[in-house]
Amino acid sequence: MEIESLIDLEPKTNIPEISPGDTVKVSFKIKERDRERIQVFQGVVTGVSNGKIRSNFTVRRVTYGIGVERTFFINSPLLEKVEIARRGSVRRARLYYLRGLSGKATRIKEKRDLAKSTTETTAAVEDAPVAVAESEQET
Amino acid sequence: MIRGLIAKKIGMSHIFNSEGQIIAITALECGPCFVTQVKSADKDGYDAVQVGFSETKRLNAAQKGHLAGKEVGSLKYLREFTVDDLSSVKVGQKLGADVFQAGDFVNVVGTSKGKGFQGGVKRYHFKGGPKTHGQSDRNRGPGAVGATTDPGRVLKGTRMAGHMGHRRVSERNLRVMRVDPAKNVVFVEGAVPGARGGIILIEKSAKIAKAVKSTAKG
Numbered sequence: 001m002e003i004e005s006l007i008d009l010e011p012k013t014n015i016p017e018i019s020p021g022d023t024v025k026v027s028f029k030i031k032e033r034d035r036e037r038i039q040v041f042q043g044v045v046t047g048v049s050n051g052k053i054r055s056n057f058t059v060r061r062v063t064y065g066i067g068v069e070r071t072f073f074i075n076s077p078l079l080e081k082v083e084i085a086r087r088g089s090v091r092r093a094r095l096y097y098l099r100g101l102s103g104k105a106t107r108i109k110e111k112r113d114l115a116k117s118t119t120e121t122t123a124a125v126e127d128a129p130v131a132v133a134e135s136e137q138e139t
Numbered sequence: 140m141i142r143g144l145i146a147k148k149i150g151m152s153h154i155f156n157s158e159g160q161i162i163a164i165t166a167l168e169c170g171p172c173f174v175t176q177v178k179s180a181d182k183d184g185y186d187a188v189q190v191g192f193s194e195t196k197r198l199n200a201a202q203k204g205h206l207a208g209k210e211v212g213s214l215k216y217l218r219e220f221t222v223d224d225l226s227s228v229k230v231g232q233k234l235g236a237d238v239f240q241a242g243d244f245v246n247v248v249g250t251s252k253g254k255g256f257q258g259g260v261k262r263y264h265f266k267g268g269p270k271t272h273g274q275s276d277r278n279r280g281p282g283a284v285g286a287t288t289d290p291g292r293v294l295k296g297t298r299m300a301g302h303m304g305h306r307r308v309s310e311r312n313l314r315v316m317r318v319d320p321a322k323n324v325v326f327v328e329g330a331v332p333g334a335r336g337g338i339i340l341i342e343k344s345a346k347i348a349k350a351v352k353s354t355a356k357g
Contacts (some may be wrong), residue, residue: 001322002149003166006324053155054153
């Protein structure tokens, strides 16, 4: 018997597919005594680990000059939602090289979706919400 | 109801509790177990239930004879457990994970993973010797093992290097987190001795259950 098939999971429908290099906004519930609030953590996904209840992803951001990496479990009840702000194009599964870089060197090229550009007709409709997300990020 | 069962360790994983904390769990396949013998105080001097687990083809004649006519199949492992009410069990009865329920506390017994011949540092958490100050070959040594002319020998039981692991290990008062009666699986909090696939005895813990429950977290 395989252990992980025994633990039934409620499918999380509000979590998009996350891949390394993406810039994501993670809404995470924080409990402070009796109060519960939602904290947003925005940064670059530096790694994704898949495996049923073990599934998690790591997000890196630099705040006040300090690099912060947080790992979020996809099936955690505290994970409220994940928004993809930007799809990044990277050639590695784990972006540990970002740790040694700062400023402009940490930029990641945006992913050009080949499937979309070849079928322009449908892409035009789908592109619209992505463009909104981008402008939000720049402000 | 019977107080324990024979189980097989499936492996470890984790679950999230309502607070969103990760709880490490071990899954134990609890059966199907069968009652192979009921021992009573009148006949055997004490009350107990003998339970069998795991179907096998390789039994010797004595084992076959013991199980003959009991409609329990050829069972590899037989162990005795205490029972709350002797009249509630009968030979041939099938027992499963529903003996336990979430929130119970259980004691588990298993055979720990064999570690082979190990030094004192790993086996007894000795500190080892200093790495510097002119030391050359004492990094993981045990240090002194005895006194001087009196007593002139090393005391019995002195901790030294030797075989480690592969012995019976009990772990007490593990909380049952979840029970899956359909698949006959019990999930207990924390680790359980032994390798995956190892045979585990799981028994309700009588003593502490109540006291711990009142101070239990989450």
